[in-house]
Amino acid sequence: MRRIDALRGTTPPKPHDARAIAALAANPGCARRALMDGAGVDKDLAARHLGFPAPFGQSPFAITRGNQFEALVKADGCAELLRMLREVLGLPIAEVAYHDVENVGTHLRHAHTRALFDRAARGEHDAGTLYDHPLLSVDIAGHTAYLEPDVVAFQLDGRFHVVEVKSFAVVDGQADPASVAAAARQAAVYVLALRTMLEELGHDPLSVAHEVVLVCPENFANRPVATLVDVRRQLAVLRRQLARMTTLDRLLAELPEGLTFDLEPGEDGLPARSAADLADALRRVDARYAPDCLSTCDLCFFCRDEARQEGASDLLGRNVRDELGGVAGVAEALGLAEGSITPREGQEEIARLLRGAERLRQDCLT
Numbered sequence: 001m002r003r004i005d006a007l008r009g010t011t012p013p014k015p016h017d018a019r020a021i022a023a024l025a026a027n028p029g030c031a032r033r034a035l036m037d038g039a040g041v042d043k044d045l046a047a048r049h050l051g052f053p054a055p056f057g058q059s060p061f062a063i064t065r066g067n068q069f070e071a072l073v074k075a076d077g078c079a080e081l082l083r084m085l086r087e088v089l090g091l092p093i094a095e096v097a098y099h100d101v102e103n104v105g106t107h108l109r110h111a112h113t114r115a116l117f118d119r120a121a122r123g124e125h126d127a128g129t130l131y132d133h134p135l136l137s138v139d140i141a142g143h144t145a146y147l148e149p150d151v152v153a154f155q156l157d158g159r160f161h162v163v164e165v166k167s168f169a170v171v172d173g174q175a176d177p178a179s180v181a182a183a184a185r186q187a188a189v190y191v192l193a194l195r196t197m198l199e200e201l202g203h204d205p206l207s208v209a210h211e212v213v214l215v216c217p218e219n220f221a222n223r224p225v226a227t228l229v230d231v232r233r234q235l236a237v238l239r240r241q242l243a244r245m246t247t248l249d250r251l252l253a254e255l256p257e258g259l260t261f262d263l264e265p266g267e268d269g270l271p272a273r274s275a276a277d278l279a280d281a282l283r284r285v286d287a288r289y290a291p292d293c294l295s296t297c298d299l300c301f302f303c304r305d306e307a308r309q310e311g312a313s314d315l316l317g318r319n320v321r322d323e324l325g326g327v328a329g330v331a332e333a334l335g336l337a338e339g340s341i342t343p344r345e346g347q348e349e350i351a352r353l354l355r356g357a358e359r360l361r362q363d364c365l366t
Contacts, residue, residue, distance in 0.1 A: 009262020013040025
């Protein structure tokens, strides 16, 4: 822990929220992100200091619309949500009971959440069915992150379901795939945290369903519609990445002695370390840039600029990068395709495929 704390430096670790943890599953192969998140480095502050701020965050209009939609879904003791849960989960009408965990105060919410779910898992009749604003936790490289899912629905046949409320629209039964994928990753964080809690309490973690209830407005109106989303794949990736972050010794051992991402804030709290020095330190750790990073990582523009300078195949997306195998750069791939570069050992197959693709391209052009 001392080595990874030294990597962060003098600033306190930045707490992880559900969105940040979900983003870990979006690019599990990036050593730079794994180390920075494991150390609790403020990537947003680092990116702004480097001159590559990421335009994250919703507009005030989108935030207001999202809050209004969530309030509609939860109005009158979640009456509208109960209607949808009865449809998608078969929730029995006679067995509904609503608990707003937020009402007990912030400092008691986590303990109260554990007590409520312990009673529910034991089958106690007064344990409730719907839990609004529960406070869960998950361990991130030795640091505890507290998470607040929108709602957790408990169905009395012994299954918990996480409910995620989002304000992006479902139009004619279809939603934006990227938005759905991001919501699924975030919901998977809640599923994992709830399973961990139940396991700590001595209950079956698999009583938390791998299908989450995604609630969105239908056809740009305010009428909500609920859909079941399977998050098993996101859960598997998230588990692997969190396990990797708790065992960062191998990555740390590969770093130069004394390397740190410390921003060295002055008395005014602003970074005093030069941007060039910080950039040099970051480049000592391998990144795995992909276009998807533009919507998930605060350092996306810095890593994209780095990939452009190197001419890396990462710029073309994960599918192209994986298809190219051991060919790291665009210039090298073009040279193999044109025959101006002799393939190294292990590149014979990809060189043959690239030359074939180049012949087809020339045939199309002529």
